[in-house]
Amino acid sequence: MQLLDIKNLTIELPTDNGVIRAVDRVSLSLKEGEVHALVGESGSGKSLIAKAIVGVLNNRWRVTADRMHWQGVDLMRLSPEKRRKLVSRDIAMIYQEPSRSLDPTAKIFEQVAESLPDSCFKGGFFSRRSERREKVKALLHKVGIRDHRRVSSSYPHELSEGVCQKVMIAMAIARSPKLLIADEPTTALETTTRAQVFRLLKSLNQLKNMSILMITHELEEIADWSHAMHVLYCGQMVEAGPTTKVFCHPYHPYTQALVKSLPDYAHGIGHKASFFALKGTIPPLQHLPIGCRLGPRCPQAQRECVVTPDQVKSHGHAYACHFPLLQEKKKCNPC
Amino acid sequence: MQPVLKVQSLNKTFNTRAGLFKRKRVKVLKDVSFAVAPGETLAVIGETGSGKSTLARVLAGAEHADSGQILLNGEMIEDNGQQNHDCRHIRLIFQDPTRSLNPGLTIGDMLDDCLRLNTQLTKHQRDKKIVATLSRVGLLSEHYDYYPHMFSGGQLQRVALARALILDPKVVVLDEALSSLDPSVRAQTVNLLLELQRDSGLSYILITHHLSLVRHMSDKLLVLSRGRSVEYGNSESIFRAPKSKVMQKLLAV
Numbered sequence: 001m002q003l004l005d006i007k008n009l010t011i012e013l014p015t016d017n018g019v020i021r022a023v024d025r026v027s028l029s030l031k032e033g034e035v036h037a038l039v040g041e042s043g044s045g046k047s048l049i050a051k052a053i054v055g056v057l058n059n060r061w062r063v064t065a066d067r068m069h070w071q072g073v074d075l076m077r078l079s080p081e082k083r084r085k086l087v088s089r090d091i092a093m094i095y096q097e098p099s100r101s102l103d104p105t106a107k108i109f110e111q112v113a114e115s116l117p118d119s120c121f122k123g124g125f126f127s128r129r130s131e132r133r134e135k136v137k138a139l140l141h142k143v144g145i146r147d148h149r150r151v152s153s154s155y156p157h158e159l160s161e162g163v164c165q166k167v168m169i170a171m172a173i174a175r176s177p178k179l180l181i182a183d184e185p186t187t188a189l190e191t192t193t194r195a196q197v198f199r200l201l202k203s204l205n206q207l208k209n210m211s212i213l214m215i216t217h218e219l220e221e222i223a224d225w226s227h228a229m230h231v232l233y234c235g236q237m238v239e240a241g242p243t244t245k246v247f248c249h250p251y252h253p254y255t256q257a258l259v260k261s262l263p264d265y266a267h268g269i270g271h272k273a274s275f276f277a278l279k280g281t282i283p284p285l286q287h288l289p290i291g292c293r294l295g296p297r298c299p300q301a302q303r304e305c306v307v308t309p310d311q312v313k314s315h316g317h318a319y320a321c322h323f324p325l326l327q328e329k330k331k332c333n334p335c
Numbered sequence: 336m337q338p339v340l341k342v343q344s345l346n347k348t349f350n351t352r353a354g355l356f357k358r359k360r361v362k363v364l365k366d367v368s369f370a371v372a373p374g375e376t377l378a379v380i381g382e383t384g385s386g387k388s389t390l391a392r393v394l395a396g397a398e399h400a401d402s403g404q405i406l407l408n409g410e411m412i413e414d415n416g417q418q419n420h421d422c423r424h425i426r427l428i429f430q431d432p433t434r435s436l437n438p439g440l441t442i443g444d445m446l447d448d449c450l451r452l453n454t455q456l457t458k459h460q461r462d463k464k465i466v467a468t469l470s471r472v473g474l475l476s477e478h479y480d481y482y483p484h485m486f487s488g489g490q491l492q493r494v495a496l497a498r499a500l501i502l503d504p505k506v507v508v509l510d511e512a513l514s515s516l517d518p519s520v521r522a523q524t525v526n527l528l529l530e531l532q533r534d535s536g537l538s539y540i541l542i543t544h545h546l547s548l549v550r551h552m553s554d555k556l557l558v559l560s561r562g563r564s565v566e567y568g569n570s571e572s573i574f575r576a577p578k579s580k581v582m583q584k585l586l587a588v
Contacts, residue, residue, distance in 0.1 A: 161383075190382055190383050192584065192585065217518060262518065262547070274525075275522040282487060282489075284487065
């Protein structure tokens with residue numbers, strides 16, 4: 001059964017100089033127990049989509065969608081209270097920059113204890129205190145913090161970024177949600193801690209059957225354990241499909257450029273040779289080009305590209321391009 | 336070939352508070368030595384707290400070493416904490432260009448400051464030099480009057496590079512300068528850096544977590560662990576057969 005089913009999600013920001021369409025008709029669907037990756041560069045609207053799903057976007061943003069179903073319930077039609085209740089029970093989110101999103105004035109213990117739902121306490125009023133302490137300890141152990149006593153009695157600024165990230169994950173999984181949205185959980189971390197966090201998320205996915213929507217701009221890290229991948233460019237979904245397909249046979253020039261810009265996947269590239277890179281830079285939100293937003297930078301762009309391409313779907317692999325790349329036989333690492 | 340930068344047994348300690356009155360001395364760099372030839376890239380990798388950033392700061396002159404020597408082109412520029420270098424020959428590029436550039440100055444003013452304070456050039460010569468440097472990093476002369484907020488992230492990194500290159504340095508230290516960039520912007524920046532290295536024989540000291548990038552860009556590799564250099568040598572051979580535990584651990588993940 002579809003856990004999350006979003007069709008044509010559009011997020012707009014009305015300003016004095018017209019409406020800025022930050023996210024343009026993005027569709028996304030997620031089954032239970034799947035890991036999906038949302039890939040794109042900064043400013044491509046990845047975080048906006050995540051926030052729109054959770055419903056924490058500022059009131060200024062206008063969110064519209066043909067449908068946004070969570071297990072068959074349309075989130076857009078629920079009243080805010082009901083929606084908040086549903087989302088807080090089933091969806092958890094890990095935000096960017098853990099040390100900034102934790103409360104600097106409260107100790108870790110209080111913050112983690114606050115995220116525990118009331119329903120997880122079995123004993124009476126008087127045993128709450130010790131029960132809470134036990135639960136926090138168990139949660140911290142679960143995310144791989146061994147020194148729970150020191151961590152739970154310290155403030156966020158006293159801990160390293162990696163530990164803060166683990167605390168954030170502990171708080172997110174406290175309610176054992178069905179969907180975990182991780183918004184760039186590893187950008188601030190170094191290689192070894194990053195691997196730990198990924199291992200943790202992977203094991204949560206496998207053991208608890210928790211779905212994960214991973215938002216990242218590091219392709220190579222999620223390439224080998226995500227089931228599907230959605231590539232965004234400037235708020236438009238350029239390509240979506242099973243990870244191996246997207247990686248090995250990209251249809252969209254942008255996806256191809258993204259894959260080729262990775263040292264590990266650029267085949268036959270010599271030491272210190274230059275990478276394949278698209279010319280130009282990502283346009284700012286105020287000056288988005290019409291039609292296909294990659295148009296001005298695209299090597300294959302032609303006149304038709306001033307019209308927004310429709311999404312074409314075949315065998316679960318969707319792409320939005322007027323001139324999709326022809327398939328050639330080539331070797332590829334993850335296949 | 337004569338190395339452009341030579342570092343001999345660099346030591347650095349910091350004093351930290353361990354109690355109300357007690358102080359603890361933490362050794363951040365212990366006996367670090369290496370040499371970089373012109374046109375070469377030395378990558379420095381290690382976990383957090385291994386002293387990578389301290390090394391970068393000591394090299395750039397922002398921090399004094401306790402003991403050890405730094406030689407630039409055979410000339411002593413730091414000897415047991417006695418510094419006599421200006422910031423001309425070794426330049427540092429910081430991690431986040433959006434935060435390391437002054438938002439209140441135009442790009443031209445910022446670059447002009449570097450020249451005004453470090454060289455004897457006249458106003459006219461300085462302007463010429465700024466325009467030349469901007470075009471060298473792939474920016475336009477119109478960008479002279481732009482403020483940092485008017486640039487995108489990738490362009491800002493170019494501005495930071497221009498600020499480093501304007502004094503014609505011999506060594507550029509990249510302290511996590513490539514990690515925070517988006518993949519396509521990073522590819523562009525790497526291309527630019529490699530091109531500059533090919534054309535003008537710059538040496539880079541690349542400090543990063545990004546192992547595949549290290550493998551691609553670097554000639555030599557220095558692995559730090561708790562301030563100690565645990566492995567040093569040709570990067571390709573280290574990647575093929577890592578000897579130290581730290582490197583094996585880094586490569587295993």
